[in-house]
Amino acid sequence: MQQTMRWFGPQDSVTLIDIKQAGATGIVTALHQIPVGEIWEVSAIQERQQIIKEAGLEWIVVESLPVHEEIKRATGNYLQYIENYKNSIKNLSDCGITIITYNFMPILDWVRTxxxxxxxxxxxxxxxxxxxxxxxxxxxxxxxxxxxxxxxxxxxxxxxxxxxxxxxxxxxxxxxxxxxxxxxxxxxxxxxxxxxLDNYAAVNNEKLRENLIYFLTQIAPVASEYGAKLAIHPDDPPFSVLGLPRIVSTEDDLKAIFEAVPFNLNGLCYCTGSLGANPDNNLERIIDDYGDRIHFLHLRNVIREDENIFKESEHLNGDNKMERIMEQLLLLMNKTKVSLPMRPDHGFLHSVDETKETYPGYSLVGRLKGLAELRGLEMGIAYKLQQ
Structure with a gap:
């Protein structure tokens, strides 16, 4: 696996040097300063690449190239925003960045109480x-x-x-x-x-899925032409909030998306935390069924205290059997000869980081701990598979 960490850019209190010293070799980031819907120009992409390169790291995955709300609703200037998205895919690919993560969650990217x-x-x-x-x-x-x-x-x-x-x-x-x-x-x-929310009054699950599939049919040929891979992030949490539709929450949802747009580049950001928060999802079966669609790995764990509460747990200790998931992922990569980029998604906030201003879930030490544990698990299972 390619060991990566998410970095939110120059304003992030976790620095590139911090990330390098944590043992990561790749960076997952985005141009958050560019308003959603506008084109990511080559100059802006290269400027960010240079900053990362000077720290001895490489920008490997885009997370995320955000989808404008008008695309999700198929209203207003959505056709122009789709054209802009195509141009951003082309520009990223021209700069050598070809794994593009995105989500199709209305309004809120994720929710915790x-x-x-x-x-x-x-x-x-x-x-x-x-x-x-x-x-x-x-x-x-x-x-x-x-x-x-x-x-x-x-x-x-x-x-x-x-x-x-x-x-x-x-x-x-x-x-x-x-x-x-x-x-x-x-x-x-x-x-x-x-x-x-008023803007989504007429958008149900069926309509949102229809809009996602239309969006994918438009951008997939461009991604194919430029060698890009699209990795949709599952809904987080994997059920409706605020009455909004949810269409990337279950195994059936994944099946519908992948069958509707049957390009392997139309793939998945395999997030064990988001998918695992729904006890009906079988994370190992998803690897078996859609391994060729998995382009990026978010490895984290959750504990479901009851039907009303789930909390994020240590990366190796939770309801998701990370040792079995890791073994299946290594078998997949041995089969496909592809080293998938992985980042330790989220992490605990430890006392040493409490005085630092960080994004929720993205303090340094908690993710460093997760990365070290996941790397150790990977090495142990890889050794076992070689015997």
């Missing part, structure tokens, strides 16, 4: 609590008709949960849920999110 859940050892983890989210949705945000999405019991339990929170804790919950796009520390406001 607690960014600082305290583990027994004092480290902090990301956590999703459905009761907390229901309280946010119905009683804090007061999304129109939100109450129809929940049972009476769910609303009662959410209200009990919320009544135990202080005003400060309610504000923090609001802030956690409405964290902005990756690479940004600016949160959505209530007015912004409600306006954006």
């Amino acid at each position: 607690n960014h600082n859940y305290s583990n027994p050892d004092g480290s902090k983890a990301l956590l999703y609590n459905q009761e907390a989210f229901t309280y946010f949705d119905v009683y804090l945000l007061k999304r129109p008709n939100a109450e129809k999405d929940y049972s009476e019991t769910e609303k009662e339990n959410a209200l009990k949960f919320g009544n135990q929170l202080s005003e400060e804790e309610k504000e923090l919950l609001f802030k956690n849920v409405l964290l902005g796009l990756p690479g940004s520390k600016i949160n959505f406001t209530a007015e912004q999110i409600l306006s954006l």
